[in-house]
Amino acid sequence: MRKAGIWGVGRALPERVLTNADLERMVDTSDEWITTRTGIKERRIAASNDTAADLASEAAKAALADADVTADEIDMIIVATVTPDMPFPATSCLVQAQLGAQNSAAFDLSAGCSGFIYALAMAASCIESGLSRRVLVIGVDILSRITDWSDRTTCVLFGDGAGACVVGPVSRGGILATYMGADGTGGDKLYVPTAYFRYSPSEGTRPAKKHHIYMAGNEVFKFAVRIMGDASLEVLRRAGLSSEDIALFIPHQANIRIIDAAAKRLGLSSEHVFVNVHKYGNTSAASIGIALSEAVDQGRVNPGDRLVLVGFGAGLTWGAVALEWTGIKERDLA
Ligand code: COA
Numbered sequence: 001m002r003k004a005g006i007w008g009v010g011r012a013l014p015e016r017v018l019t020n021a022d023l024e025r026m027v028d029t030s031d032e033w034i035t036t037r038t039g040i041k042e043r044r045i046a047a048s049n050d051t052a053a054d055l056a057s058e059a060a061k062a063a064l065a066d067a068d069v070t071a072d073e074i075d076m077i078i079v080a081t082v083t084p085d086m087p088f089p090a091t092s093c094l095v096q097a098q099l100g101a102q103n104s105a106a107f108d109l110s111a112g113c114s115g116f117i118y119a120l121a122m123a124a125s126c127i128e129s130g131l132s133r134r135v136l137v138i139g140v141d142i143l144s145r146i147t148d149w150s151d152r153t154t155c156v157l158f159g160d161g162a163g164a165c166v167v168g169p170v171s172r173g174g175i176l177a178t179y180m181g182a183d184g185t186g187g188d189k190l191y192v193p194t195a196y197f198r199y200s201p202s203e204g205t206r207p208a209k210k211h212h213i214y215m216a217g218n219e220v221f222k223f224a225v226r227i228m229g230d231a232s233l234e235v236l237r238r239a240g241l242s243s244e245d246i247a248l249f250i251p252h253q254a255n256i257r258i259i260d261a262a263a264k265r266l267g268l269s270s271e272h273v274f275v276n277v278h279k280y281g282n283t284s285a286a287s288i289g290i291a292l293s294e295a296v297d298q299g300r301v302n303p304g305d306r307l308v309l310v311g312f313g314a315g316l317t318w319g320a321v322a323l324e325w326t327g328i329k330e331r332d333l334a
Contacts, residue, residue: 001128002127002128002130002169002332003127003128003169003170003171003172003173003174003175003332004123004124004125004126004127004128004167004168004169004170004174004175005167005168005169005170005173005174005175005323005324005325005326005330005331006165006166006167006174006175006292006323006325006326007066007067007068007069007134007165007166007167007168007331008063008064008065008066008067008068008069008165008166009062009063009066009163009164009165009166009289009292009293009296010058010059010060010061010062010063010064010065010066010163010164010165010293011059011062011161011162011163011164011286011289011290011293011294012055012056012058012059012062012161012162013044013160013161013162013280013290014044014045014046014047014050014055014160014161015044015047016044016045016046016047017042017043017044017045018042018043018044018045018159019041019042020034020035020040020041020042020156023155023156026149026150026155027149027150027151027152027155027156028152029152029156034156037255037257038156038157038255038256038257038277038281039255039256039257039259039275039277039278040156040157040255040256040277040278040281040282041278041279042278042279042280042281043158043159043160043279043280043281043283044159044160044161044280044283045144045159045160046142046144046145046160050142050160051085051094051142052081052083052084052085052091052140052141052142052162053085053091053094053095053098054098055140055142055160055161055162055286056079056081056091056095056138056140056162056164057095057098057099058162059138059140059162059163059164059286059289059293060077060095060099060136060138060164061099062164062293063136063138063164063165063166063293064099064136064166066166066296067166067168069134069166069168071099071100071101072100072101072102072103073103073133073134074099074101074103074104074134074135074136074166075103075104075105075132075133075134075135076104076105076106076123076126076131076132076134076135076136077092077095077096077099077101077104077105077106077107077135077136077138078092078106078107078108078109078119078122078123078135078136078137078138079091079092079095079106079107079108079109079119079138079139079140080108080109080110080111080115080116080118080119080137080138080139080140080285081108081109081110081115081139081140081141081284081285082110082112082115082141082143082192082284082285082314083140083141083142083143083145083146083284084108090106090107090108091108091140092106092107092108092138093106095136095138101136104136109122111180111182111285111313111315111317111319112190112284112285112312112313112314112315112316112317113252113254113282113284113285113287113311113312113313113314113317114180114252114285114311114312114313114315114317114318114319115139115284115285115311115313116137116139116163116285116286116287116288116289116309116311117178117180117288117309117310117311117319117320117321118180118317118319119137119138119139119285120137120165120167120175120178120309120321121178121180121319121321123135123137123167124167124174124175124178124321126167127167127168127169133168133169134166134167134168135166135167135168136164136165136166136167137164137165137166137167137289138162138163138164138289139162139163139164139284139285139286139287139288139289139290140161140162140163140285140286141160141161141162141283141284141285141286142160143158143159143160143213143282143283143284144158144159144160146192146211146212146213147212147213148212148213151212153215153217154212154213154214154215154217156281157254157255157281157282158213158281158282158283158284159280159281159282159283160283160286161280161283161286161287161290162286162289162290163283163286163287163288163289163290163291163292163293164289164293165289165292165293168331168332169331169332169334170326170330170331170332171330171331171332172324172326172330173303173304173323173324173325173326173330174323174324174326174330175321175322175323176238176239176240176241176306176322176323176324177235177236177238177239177321177322178235178238178319178320178321178322179231179234179235179238179319179320179321180317180318180319181227181231181317181318181319182315182316182317182318183315183316183317184315184316186219186223186315186316187314187315187316188216189215189216189219189220189223189314189316190213190214190215190216190220190313190314190316191213191214191314192211192212192213192214193211193214194211220316221255221257221258223312223316224254224255224258224312225257225258225261225262227312227316227318228251228252228258228259228261228262228265228310228312228318229261229262229265229266230318231310231312231318231319231320232249232262232265232266232308232310232320233265233266234320235308235310235320235321235322236308236322238322239322241306241322243266243267243268244267245306246266246268246272246306246307246308247272247301247302247305247306247307248272248273248274248295248300248301248305248307249262249263249266249268249272249273249274249307249308249310250274250288250291250292250295250307250308250309250310251263251273251274251288251291251309251310251311252282252287252288252310252311252312252313253275253276253277253280253281253282253283253287253288253290253291254277254282254287254312255277255282256275256277256278259273259275259277262310274291274294274295274300276290276291276294284313285313287311288309288311292307292309301325302325303325303326303327303329303330304324304325305324305325306322306323306324306325307322307323307324307325308320308321308322309321309323
């Protein structure tokens with residue numbers, strides 16, 4: 001079977017920074033509470049004229065340049081998002097137009113903050129099966145548009161951004177194993193009530209207070225702590241690896257306490273764990289892609305390194321990918 005690997009990575013973050021001090025002026029909170037409970041110091045907020053497709057396209061262009069692949073070589077675009085610009089067309093189609101990737105199929109995928117992992121797993125199977133040769137995976141979310149800025153229990157947690165990667169065939173290494181799961185009975189733990197077609201026009205398209213994030217924070221926390229460890233161990237088992245093989249662990253950046261608990265369960269010391277939650281908060285489907293792109297730029301990922309990426313999110317969903325980082329030599333251009 002053909003192997004799939006990551007050829008290039010990219011990210012896009014809005015310029016506007018919202019600090020904990022800014023939030024202290026908006027709701028009854030404190031930098032001390034936010035820092036100790038979550039590890040977050042600041043997050044990025046999209047400008048009012050930024051769209052999810054804009055951020056996704058910017059991250060995608062960076063990933064294409066990093067991979068040395070042109071837009072017309074891409075034959076599949078998968079955008080993971082819970083904040084698409086419109087019900088339809090899919091955000092991936094808007095991205096396709098912005099990139100000029102006219103030879104590509106395009107679809108969106110909704111798996112909450114696990115979306116990047118789900119999309120990467122789909123991309124790998126598209127390459128492995130021979131369906132596709134160059135797949136663009138993008139996680140993007142503008143959660144600031146669905147955040148209730150008067151609710152201190154949620155508004156301190158989230159931020160906006162996009163992360164992307166180009167997936168292509170590799171001669172060795174690459175994506176070693178994937179694992180995805182879901183528990184729809186936990187759907188009521190983290191949700192936005194207004195679905196595009198859920199309410200009839202007579203009820204109004206955006207009934208008051210129905211277009212914001214609702215979250216049972218403590219229950220999501222307990223689920224996250226359990227599932228991040230479980231999913232990582234399961235993907236390691238599938239890859240025939242153990243946690244000592246992990247050069248870098250790149251978890252979904254939701255809360256430093258959740259990251260620390262997962263790292264502890266795997267017995268990983270801090271140099272093997274990538275953290276940027278203090279700068280961006282929880283950017284949902286974008287988080288793991290942004291983290292991977294930063295880790296590469298910081299020289300923390302080298303050919304031959306084994307990585308585990310793991311996420312959890314609304315659904316409830318979870319997923320993990322074990323991979324061996326490949327260099328230019330391992331790209332299969334045939
Ligand atoms: N500032 C100050 N106080 C706050 C606050 C804020 N921003 N948010 C909540 N509080 C208060 C609560 O009202 C509560 O007060 P009370 O005891 O008087 O009722 C107290 O702080 C403790 O709240 P609690 O919810 O028990 O805190 P916690 O330790 O569970 O931390 C979260 C809250 C949200 C940080 C934590 O539960 C979490 O990270 N959950 C997972 C969320 C997540 O990752 N969601 C995205 C999934 S992809």
